[in-house]
Amino acid sequence: MQAKNRYAGLDIGSHKICCAVGTVGPEGELVLSGMAEAPSDGVKGGIIVNMHKASTQVAEVLKRVEGDCGFKTGPLHVAITGDHIRGLNSRGAISISMIENEITEEEIERVVELAKNVRIPEDQERLHVMPQHYAVDDQGGICDPIGMSGERLEVEVHIVTASMTAAGDLLECVKQAGSDVREIVNSPIAASEVLLTPEEKRNGSVMIDIGAGTVDVVLHYEDTVWHTASIPLGGRNVTSDIAYGLRLPMDAAEELKICQGSAVISRVDPKEKLTLPDLGEFYQRRISRTVLAAIIEPRVEEIFQMIKKQLVNTPVFDRIDAGIILTGGGACLTDIECLAERIFGLKARLATPRISEDEFCFSNPYGAAVATGLVKYGFMQRSPYRVQPGVFGRMARGFEKAVSAILNI
Numbered sequence: 001m002q003a004k005n006r007y008a009g010l011d012i013g014s015h016k017i018c019c020a021v022g023t024v025g026p027e028g029e030l031v032l033s034g035m036a037e038a039p040s041d042g043v044k045g046g047i048i049v050n051m052h053k054a055s056t057q058v059a060e061v062l063k064r065v066e067g068d069c070g071f072k073t074g075p076l077h078v079a080i081t082g083d084h085i086r087g088l089n090s091r092g093a094i095s096i097s098m099i100e101n102e103i104t105e106e107e108i109e110r111v112v113e114l115a116k117n118v119r120i121p122e123d124q125e126r127l128h129v130m131p132q133h134y135a136v137d138d139q140g141g142i143c144d145p146i147g148m149s150g151e152r153l154e155v156e157v158h159i160v161t162a163s164m165t166a167a168g169d170l171l172e173c174v175k176q177a178g179s180d181v182r183e184i185v186n187s188p189i190a191a192s193e194v195l196l197t198p199e200e201k202r203n204g205s206v207m208i209d210i211g212a213g214t215v216d217v218v219l220h221y222e223d224t225v226w227h228t229a230s231i232p233l234g235g236r237n238v239t240s241d242i243a244y245g246l247r248l249p250m251d252a253a254e255e256l257k258i259c260q261g262s263a264v265i266s267r268v269d270p271k272e273k274l275t276l277p278d279l280g281e282f283y284q285r286r287i288s289r290t291v292l293a294a295i296i297e298p299r300v301e302e303i304f305q306m307i308k309k310q311l312v313n314t315p316v317f318d319r320i321d322a323g324i325i326l327t328g329g330g331a332c333l334t335d336i337e338c339l340a341e342r343i344f345g346l347k348a349r350l351a352t353p354r355i356s357e358d359e360f361c362f363s364n365p366y367g368a369a370v371a372t373g374l375v376k377y378g379f380m381q382r383s384p385y386r387v388q389p390g391v392f393g394r395m396a397r398g399f400e401k402a403v404s405a406i407l408n409i
């Protein structure tokens, strides 16, 4: 099989490292050919904090996935997340030449280039620049103005920036694991490729990926992106709250959360009791399950309130019609959809990745969205079978160049 017909996505998470590989089938369709994961090490809140440990685990995952699919992955699409990710909206406008006042690819590039020109924090670089919509003279809300005539072209864009240091560390980590990076992609943008239906992207939805150390958010409306964010909290904070509140070691608290936890106090029967793990005390402690839920609910509510506070400032929040889509290991918490519905005032559903009509058997479907999303993203960007690159078509070249430059590669 030719290497250009393969797409591999690597998600270096705080809890697990996951790699998915896809190949292009005879009809030009994308097929998932392999998937592997291993526990993460040396990664905190999406950032590599111990290069040796992280690259050792990445090498292990690559070995497993290559064993699973029987061939080398080739260069990888790698996800980036963490507190350093910033999402912002910007706009630009240009005059169109009076002689040939038809809009071409060249005018689009010029106006997007202008819109990109906003101040961004030092050490940050633009990772994605996604046009939201265009206006030609007085007519707004245009998706594709090529071929239209007018005197003035305007664009609104969503820009995602990321820390060059964090991106450089990802490249170095993959290099030390014996592989190469093809492109770096913001995690929730990749994940939404395999989680959201076309209607959800059009009618307005918020995808929330609750990991161990980060919560990633992306708001889609009218087939484009209006908000992205990464919050440095996650399932691990819920576990440490339980460990602190019930005086338990982290692994016992984690098990309790997974087996007995609930995100909504009022959904737990107050008469239901549970026995805490035996820690060699005089007697085994028994508590009501509501006590556990009373530790969990405020933390998850805090995370959702932080997201809501950001979302209400976006110009399209009150037009969201398709609701909240939850994924990530942290979204497996019992009753979490009910809490999301209450906080956001929107319907919520749990989502697992779909790459083609055939269901792929994931060992942990909620944790697999980013890796499989990267595969689909790579396919949509690069596949010769797809002419239309979609909304994420023009992006990241500058970012790749800048990161490559600091690494001298």
Ligand SMILES: Nc1ncnc2c1ncn2[C@@H]1O[C@H](COP(=O)(O)OP(=O)(O)OP(=O)(O)O)[C@@H](O)[C@H]1O
Pocket: 012, 013, 014, 015, 016, 017, 040, 045, 046, 210, 211, 212, 213, 214, 215, 234, 235, 236, 239, 254, 257, 258, 328, 329, 330, 331, 332, 333, 334, 366, 367
């Ligand atoms: N059934 C469950 N109930 C509640 N929480 C769960 C359940 N299963 C997994 N989790 C939590 O999910 C988290 C791991 O999720 P995930 O695998 O998506 O993390 P990650 O992608 O490695 O982390 P990050 O995205 O933060 O870098 C852990 O905190 C774990 O406690």
Ligand SMILES: [Mg+2]
Pocket: 013, 014, 209, 210, 211, 212, 328, 370
């Ligand atoms: Mg994750």
